[in-house]
Amino acid sequence: MIWSEILAELIRRATSDLPADVEAALRTAAASEQPQSQAALFLTALTENAALARKKSVPMCQDTGTLNFFWSVPRGTDESVFEQAARAATERATREGWLRRNTLDGLTGRSIDSNVAEGCPVCHFEQRSESGGQRSEAVEVWLLQKGGGCENMSRQFSLPDDSLLAGRDLEGVRRCLLQAVWEAQGYGCAPGILGVCVGADRAEGFRVAKRQLLRTLDDSAAEPALAELERRVLAEANLLGVGPMGTGGNTTLLGVKVAARPRLPASYFVTVAYMCWACRRRGVRVCGDKVEWLG
């Protein structure tokens, strides 16, 4: 099993093949807008774009984004092997034109044409605990490609927030989320998807919030209070009238995915990872010789 090849194929799929649930949501949204309106025309263009990118194996968006690999591996795994494979796959995918030359030196601004550098691509590892004595040797990895336009619209609130009249409760969280959607307007390529973390510290908040963007649009939080918050914020955000690309319409958000994490008594962070409509998430599960594509 050559991991660098599997991961290059994972990148090709993620960058060119919009997940079916997102594409279906764009189609439904296009039908819900007034015929011939700017919103309807944009949404239709996005579905045409998705079909074309898939057919030609080219990036659906020129900003091929930060590559976030979320790994689930058996306990005791040497992670450096997988990290190295991710770097090799990134270099290969860049040569193929599946990824843009999308990495600049933080100090000089020089282009790092290979897209491989310290911390690029990003790998998050989770070593599985063995449940019920059953040890699985499977390795599962999900890739999220998140562009800069939407990353710039991500937000982190610290509650209480006087300006939003947001206290340390789910009503406060709701206020933060609606504010974040309004601030994003069309700058982050609406219609967007919110990945949200309530709690944790600042760094973990963004990791968990981004992780939520791997959930499919029909997935609800297991905790009923969070599921209700997801449903309510989605409905309310779509009343704002920001619309696709910020030029008005009924479709401002496609989904809201919230998770809660433990926090310090002194901190109450609400972290919002704003994702554009081009929610590029794909996974693969490898067990022995068996390769199963996910998403």
Added chain:
Amino acid sequence: MREIVYPFSEAAVRDLCVGEAVRVSGLIFTGRDRLHKYLAEGGAVPVALRDGGIYHCGPVVVPEGAGWRVVAAGPTTSVREEPYMAKVIAEHGLRVIIGKGGMGAATRTACQKYGCVYLQAAGGAAALLAQRVRRVAGVCLLEEFGATEALWQLEVEGLETVVGLDTCGASLFEEVQAASGAVLQRLLTSS
């Protein structure tokens, strides 16, 4: 559907109104964060921007033969260029800006004063918009800025856009922002 062709005349752009669909054809120049800062600080480029258009875009390009092929070329978020845009319009005589997400009051005022329009393309629809690129006519500042930030001279045909800022001082985005802000206030009052 309106059509404009490079070189863009002042009369042609002054005739466009917010919300109108416009197809753009002919030569356009890509430029994003590095280029705008560079131009605003007095940097020179070897192409004439006068009566031309800047496309806020960092394309995915792959080498092909002696030249280049554009694989993906959607617009990037324009508002990052807001600190520089008005100056670049005034000093370089731009007629057209293509991008996404809209721009602010300084750009709106410059568009009105100097005769320039801001056109919005479908954000992220990079595969589709790349189909409108007929050829890469040249590239400058490639070595200095890298492939994504370089100034690419693209010959396009029928690039679909909608007028976001016109020469009468109207802004599609400011209207939506204000109206959605009023809805937000209602939602937050009715907790």
